[in-house]
Amino acid sequence: MTMNTAPADLYRHGLKLLLDKDIAAWTDLWDDKGVFEFPFAPDGWPKRLEGKAAIADYMRGYPDHIDLHDFPHVEIHQTTAEPTIVVEMRAVGRLVETGNPYDMTYIAVVTVEDGRITRYRDYWNPLVVLQDAASDFPRRSR
Template sequence: MTNIPTAADLLRKSLDTFLAKDMKGWADLCAEDVVAEFPFAPEGSPARIEGKTALYDYLRGYPDAIDIASLPTLKVYTTDDANVAIAEWSASGKVLSNGNPYEMRYATFVTFRDGLIVSYREYWNPQAFMTAMSGASFDG
């Protein structure tokens, strides 16, 4: 009997791939028609990206900008839909250009089809992101 990975397993694998800084490997976990949404993206950053190639183009430079050293917290939730998993997680690292700490919490909603990501929606704090990237203070 073959163990078929659950949506929760697949979501954990995507986060492991992200932590390994393998953006090509992460994109390969996505379907060609994937849609990624970042509803709280700061001005100038895309709030929606359509397609595997476009998503890889968006992500590929991420490890050159931010060095994520660990994911200190991770809770993965299953849903009534076997193809959907939700994660609450955090990333800890530093911004390479300015040495600022990067500490971010996320809520991620992921839908899979045939073992591949077809919908990825991620919520995070754009003020904390802009502070880390720019060095401005944040009282948040």
């Protein structure tokens, strides 16, 4: 991806990397000072990750916990603040440890500057994962 990549194109590329389980390449889409926020995170789970290194550490084991199969619905809305998009999407797959289905709807507010993600607010429903107590992925924080 080039420095002139539109936020929607960068985001779609990131979804492909997640499906390919290429977490290192997905992390490379981030600015060194990027901020990843989880406004609905329950107590004991990270609410904010600051910097590419923290984001990479958090995401490193993602494919070991959630095996994503598809994003059957992705709708990207351009905001009046040009570098920011709002994404409505659904992810499906399975929880690796239990084999249970994973089906999550997200709303994300993502800001991209100079071809890198600088801020990502991930609005997801933690109750979906809390129902499967064996999945501890979102709780990891360092």
